[in-house]
Amino acid sequence: MKPADRGASLPGRAELRSYDAVFVTGSPLHLYEETPETRREVDLMRAVFNAGVPSFGSCAGLQVATVAAGGVVRPSRNGREAGFARRITLTEAGxxxxxxxxxxxxxxxxxxxSDEVETLPEGGTLLAFNTVTAVQAVEIRHGAGVFWGVQYHPELDLYEVAGALRRQCEDLVSEGYASSPEALETYASMVDALHQAPxxxxxxxVLGLNEQVTEVDCRLTExxxxxxxxxKGW
Known part of the structure; x- marks a missing residue:
């Protein structure tokens, strides 16, 4: 399903309940902007909650679920996280x-x-945070549904991280994350090489990474x- 696409039709309750689970992925859309695309995404997530289908989201998926349940998303106050979120720390609930x-x-x-959750909705439980982003992992119970979500990307391997760094090169250099395109390429090349030889x-x-990122079984934990x-059943 691609609810943000023009002309997309949202599935009905019966169709949604035929799914074992729903996964909500990343997106370039900003949930604090009122557009037809963001409204369709939020409407689908509300329907998922109301249908009682368990759901999981990463990055923008977490933000979609937050807004659908009544929370607030904003531009990141401490700047973007690019490449890796460092020292994600579990809360007591986490x-x-x-x-x-x-x-x-x-x-x-x-x-x-480059966006983050500002306010969790009622029924949201904070599970992890770090010094850059206050909401890194959550559970949201809303309507008949349960959502588990993370602001980071457990589904991305290091090859995909390197590619994303290269695609964002202009922004990362202009915002001071890298001193030049050449410096960014050096960093991305090391990430790429570590993918090839973990x-x-x-x-x-040099990259400050351990098995939580380099080993597939650890990275896919969530x-x-x-x-x-x-x-097992809810």
């Missing part, structure tokens, strides 16, 4: 929540976003936990 089972108390993860300690050391929970 330590107990099955979404983050297997994660250490603090970890890094692939991340690209056991290279020299690259992991997705695996959500799927396991859906299979």
């Amino acid at each position: 330590h107990r929540h099955p979404l983050l089972a297997g994660r250490p108390a603090s970890f890094d993860a692939p991340a690209f976003h 056991d290279r300690k020299d690259l992991a050391w 997705l695996r936990n959500f799927i396991r929970f859906v299979i």
Whole structure:
């Protein structure tokens, strides 16, 4: 389903309930902008909540669910996270929540976003944060539905991170994240090389990454936990 596309028709309750789960992915749209595209995305998420279908979202997916349930999204106050979100820290609730089972108390993860959750909706529980972004992982209970979401991207591997860095080169240089396009390319090339050889300690050391990012089983923790929970039943 691509609800943001012009002419897209939203599925009815019966159709939504035929799904075991719904995944809401990243998006270049800004949820604080009132446009037909953002309204269609929010309307679909409200329908998912009302249908009682369990859902998971990363990055903009978290923001869509937040707005659909009555919360607020804004431009990031501390600037964008580009490449990796560092030192994501579990809250007390996060330590107990099955979404983050297997994660250490603090970890890094692939991340690209310039917007953030300002206010969680009623029924939202903060599960993780860091010094850049106050809302990194949440559970939202709204209507008949339950949503688990993260602001980072557990689904992205290092090859995709390197590609996204290159696509955002102009913005990252202009905002001071890299001193020049050449410096950005050097960094992206190291990320790419670590994807090709995840056991290279020299690259992991320079990039400040560990197994939470370089090992597939660790990086996919939240997705695996959500799927396991859906299979076991809510």
